[in-house]
Amino acid sequence: MRPELEPVFQALLNPPPRTVLHRIHKIPARRAVLQALAVENGPVTHEFLDRFAAAPTVEYLRAALVAARALPVRDEQLVRLGRWLAKTIARVSSAEERRILRNYTHWQPLRRLRRLPAG
Incomplete structure (x- = not known):
């Protein structure tokens, strides 16, 4: 092994x-x-x-x-939200709108959520 x-x-x-x-x-x-x-x-x-x-x-x-402490703790809800946002933004047809949405979500709601305690 x-x-x-x-x-x-x-x-x-x-x-x-x-x-x-x-x-x-x-x-x-x-x-x-x-x-x-x-x-x-x-x-x-x-x-x-x-x-x-x-x-x-x-x-x-x-x-x-x-x-069992074989993996570190991570906020799974935040990870799922990040995946959902990436898929949702990818469906937007305009490259400029995708860029704006990606920047907004990374700098506003996701940044705030990362500061909160897990869960």
């Missing part, structure tokens, strides 16, 4: 997170997450898990890893 996966392994051995292995193993598409973890180089990060769809299994795995 890669040394970077040791915290993941330990997190999944704890009683509540162990059920994620059962959930992932039952459905091949979910198994891809653990297979990717096994072959990927480097540490397990939020960005690595972000590559997968926001499925309940991936979010459960993320929460288990955060609870």
Whole structure:
């Protein structure tokens, strides 16, 4: 086992997170997450898990890893809002309007929200 996966392994051995292995193993598409973890180089990060769809299994795995301190705490609501804003702004047809919206959202509401306590 890669040394970077040791915290993941330990997190999944704890009683509540162990059920994620059962959930992932039952459905091949979910198994891809653990297979990717096994072959990927480097540490397990939020960005690595972000590559997968926001499925309940991936979010459960993320929460288990955060609870076990294998991943740092991050404001998931703020991350979801940022993704939603990026998708919404991308649908605007005018490049100039997209630029204005992107600048506004990054410098006004997102900046204020990042200053607030998580959650």
